[in-house]
Amino acid sequence: MTGSGWAPVYAVVRRIPRGKVATYGQVAALAGRPRQARQVGYALHALPPGADVPWHRVVNAAGRLSLTPDSGGIEQRLRLLAEGVTVTEGGRIPMAGFRWQPARRTVARRPSAR
DNA sequence: TGCTTGACATAAT
DNA sequence: CATTATGCCAAGC
Known part of the structure; x- marks a missing residue:
């Protein structure tokens, strides 16, 4: 199948x-694309309204909403708040305990470098 | 067919 | 905290 290939991303x-x-970046890595965080954002943006994908649970590495308030960032914030996720007016999220940890990335990310 | 833009990440300045 | 630079790649024009 040659289809988009973003299926794993949505999954x-x-x-x-x-x-x-x-x-x-996390989603990209789990989807098999370690360095394509951008394409993930693109894929989510291309999602049709009402899709079975909680795109609002995906934010940038800084723990902030990347979307502009004019684009849908407002809706994303409201949706997160509705799920119990704390989001400041500035679109900031305290990733202290809201960070989804499927397995790796606990406190020490990436040995070496930095 | 080739260049530009973009829901990003990371490091450096 | 803001800006700059680089990487990675799909879609738009």
């Missing part, structure tokens, strides 16, 4: 538990 996003959030 990963669907796996994000309610009340938690994941980063684009």
